[in-house]
Amino acid sequence: MTQFSRRWFLxxxxxxxxxxxxxxxxxxxxTTNAAEVSQLVFVNPSNPTTFNYPLNDSAFSVFGxxxxxLISENGVTAELEPALAESWxxxxxxxxxxxxxxxxxxxxxxxxxxxxxVAFSYNEIYLNEKIPxxxxxxxxxxTAGVFPGVKKLDQRRIEFSVPEPFAPFLRYAGGxxxxxxxxxxxxxxxxxxxxxxxFLSTWGTDTNPRKIIGNGPYRMxxxxxxxxxxxxxxxxxxxxDDKGNPQPYIERIVLQIIENPDTQxxxxxxxxxxxxxxxxxxxxxxxxxxxxxxxxxxxxGPDLGTRFLSFNLNKARNNQGKLFVDPIKSRWFNTxxxxxxxxxxxxxxxxxxxxxxxxxxxxxxxIAVQSPYYLSPEKxxxxxxxxxxxxxxxxxxxxxxYNEKGQLLDNESNLVRFTLLVKAEEKVRVDAAVQIQQDxxxxxxxxxxxxINFNVIVEKLQSxxxxxxxxxxxxxxxxxxxxxxxxxxxxxxxxxxxxxxxxEPPIKDWKASDWELEIDRLFEAxxxxxxxxxxxxxxxxxxxxxxxxxxxxxxxxxxxxxAVRNRIKNxxxxxLGGAFWNLYELKIMGNK
Numbered sequence: 191m192t193q194f195s196r197r198w199f200l201x202x203x204x205x206x207x208x209x210x211x212x213x214x215x216x217x218x219x220x221t222t223n224a225a226e227v228s229q230l231v232f233v234n235p236s237n238p239t240t241f242n243y244p245l246n247d248s249a250f251s252v253f254g255x256x257x258x259x260l261i262s263e264n265g266v267t268a269e270l271e272p273a274l275a276e277s278w279x280x281x282x283x284x285x286x287x288x289x290x291x292x293x294x295x296x297x298x299x300x301x302x303x304x305x306x307x308v309a310f311s312y313n314e315i316y317l318n319e320k321i322p323x324x325x326x327x328x329x330x331x332x333t334a335g336v337f338p339g340v341k342k343l344d345q346r347r348i349e350f351s352v353p354e355p356f357a358p359f360l361r362y363a364g365g366x367x368x369x370x371x372x373x374x375x376x377x378x379x380x381x382x383x384x385x386x387x388x389f390l391s392t393w394g395t396d397t398n399p400r401k402i403i404g405n406g407p408y409r410m411x412x413x414x415x416x417x418x419x420x421x422x423x424x425x426x427x428x429x430x431d432d433k434g435n436p437q438p439y440i441e442r443i444v445l446q447i448i449e450n451p452d453t454q455x456x457x458x459x460x461x462x463x464x465x466x467x468x469x470x471x472x473x474x475x476x477x478x479x480x481x482x483x484x485x486x487x488x489x490x491g492p493d494l495g496t497r498f499l500s501f502n503l504n505k506a507r508n509n510q511g512k513l514f515v516d517p518i519k520s521r522w523f524n525t526x527x528x529x530x531x532x533x534x535x536x537x538x539x540x541x542x543x544x545x546x547x548x549x550x551x552x553x554x555x556x557i558a559v560q561s562p563y564y565l566s567p568e569k570x571x572x573x574x575x576x577x578x579x580x581x582x583x584x585x586x587x588x589x590x591x592y593n594e595k596g597q598l599l600d601n602e603s604n605l606v607r608f609t610l611l612v613k614a615e616e617k618v619r620v621d622a623a624v625q626i627q628q629d630x631x632x633x634x635x636x637x638x639x640x641x642i643n644f645n646v647i648v649e650k651l652q653s654x655x656x657x658x659x660x661x662x663x664x665x666x667x668x669x670x671x672x673x674x675x676x677x678x679x680x681x682x683x684x685x686x687x688x689x690x691x692x693x694e695p696p697i698k699d700w701k702a703s704d705w706e707l708e709i710d711r712l713f714e715a716x717x718x719x720x721x722x723x724x725x726x727x728x729x730x731x732x733x734x735x736x737x738x739x740x741x742x743x744x745x746x747x748x749x750x751x752x753a754v755r756n757r758i759k760n761x762x763x764x765x766l767g768g769a770f771w772n773l774y775e776l777k778i779m780g781n782k
Contacts (some may be wrong), residue, residue, distance in 0.1 A: 228778045229442035235449050235615035235646050242393040243401050244315055244323035249664055255421050256404030257367030260289050265767015268668050274294045284355040288296035291346040296426040297370050298409040305342040310371035312340040314378050320387050322692040323681035327675035331356050357717050358671045369401045407438045407774050419445040429774050438774040468751035469618050470547035476753055490750035490765035492551050494558040494665030498742035501658045506700035514654040518604050527588025528739040534581035535633045542746045545621040553744040555733045561668040565730040574736035581633045598634030607636040611659035613644040623660040651685050670729045671717055679706045687740040705739045
């Protein structure tokens with residue numbers, strides 16, 4: 191997953207999880223507010239879980255508007271561009287990068303932003319073992335997992351150093367949001383009654399939004415749970431256009447919290463929305479109304495994210511000695527033949543043509559097709575074509591059997607039955623889960639569907655209290671190492687076999703499999719290798735292992751489609767950045 195927080199959020203917007211609308215708190219206020227200020231409203235299907243960026247583990251966040259890193263990534267070309275830093279220099283041995291901050295940049299409260307803030311963000315937060323953050327995973331370097339050194343040279347210059355060459359170092363060192371030392375240092379350096387740093391309870395969603403300090407294009411001014419988050423233009427933001435005018439141009443952003451996608455679609459069709467992420471089931475209707483509705487449906491090609499079915503492979507016990515997964519079901523899930531049979535049993539071509547209305551492509555790899563490191567089936571990537579007979583054959587060869595009713599039993603005559611989780615907020619994902627349930631029934635497997643709120647699923651995944659789920663990861667960009675915290679055996683998002691994480695009670699008997707450790711070694715080799723052809727070979731082998739072992743059974747990758755009102759100007763749409771990656775230079779022209 192990429193560490194460019196704004197692109198994290200805006201790519202997620204484009205991938206079908208959110209909508210941009212031009213309403214305010216109530217329809218009665220719309221005309222008045224629209225006359226006073228220019229605004230957009232992006233719809234969140236769920237509440238933000240925190241206002242503390244390093245502690246965030248949800249796609250439904252506010253941070254894309256609040257923070258910049260030292261550099262940014264162009265949403266069309268993926269090229270690196272200056273952000274808080276006006277320039278950077280890389281040493282000849284590729285082990286040091288020196289960033290020079292822009293002169294006079296400030297935080298959203300008007301305080302100066304200096305190299306002290308950069309050093310603080312890394313040394314006292316991201317690299318602080320007392321703070322459980324997934325950011326730390328991707329900053330590990332080499333087989334020893336050494337972290338980069340971060341040193342202030344003067345008020346505007348900061349030096350990052352690594353013990354060995356690290357291919358994605360520039361993107362990571364420069365792309366992570368910088369946090370305000372003057373607002374957060376005390377919370378990092380003090381502890382509560384339980385000995386935990388106070389930072390862990392700082393800037394929760396119960397904090398006054400006006401006290402959240404950032405350096406991005408907007409600052410937060412209001413939050414009403416289950417209703418909305420409101421942002422205003424940051425008057426201290428560093429960006430200016432070629433004529434010296436301050437950016438962004440749009441004065442206000444509202445995140446409207448609406449769970450029901452049908453309600454979002456209805457609001458868009460009534461003319462109250464400026465933008466809508468087009469799900470496959472709504473494409474035909476919206477395409478017919480495109481001219482009348484004065485919007486354009488942009489197509490960025492296959493989305494950069496992944497959608498999959500996964501089983502809980504964890505064999506560990508909690509601190510009370512209880513297994514996280516029922517031992518009978520754990521044996522099924524950890525049997526490769528079982529996972530292979532499930533992969534053969536899912537009719538993904540039908541899923542593409544029905545659930546996704548033909549607006550997608552079959553997915554086979556954790557790496558996006560836009561990446562130069564993608565290994566295609568034509569070049570040897572393992573795939574699983576729908577074949578019920580092959581599925582049954584693999585199961586029988588793996589020690590399973592069938593009773594007279596055609597139900598699948600294991601070798602101890604236990605009925606093969608498990609619970610399949612899926613988030614309620616995304617209809618396409620629920621429909622995909624329903625088809626998986628039906629496809630598995632054809633080979634004698636009973637999957638009990640449980641459709642629940644996304645945040646509840648996150649809690650279950652974190653507690654390892656789950657059996658199987660239909661999930662997704664947002665767009666990770668073109669760099670394979672962006673997925674390190676998913677694939678590293680100790681990573682915070684290594685959900686299918688989650689090891690112990692910092693700050694949680696100890697778990698017992700956890701073990702990574704040989705193939706997981708091999709993936710660890712490949713990722714360690716990939717970041718040290720600066721030869722692009724050799725890097726492609728390394729990540730090609732990684733993709734082969736994933737398809738051989740099937741910790742994730744990939745499904746269908748939808749096209750990146752978004753309807754945007756024609757009155758929003760300067761849209762540069764792509765699957766990589768979505769419709770709003772260049773939000774700072776967008777303008778709203780004319781009236782509705």
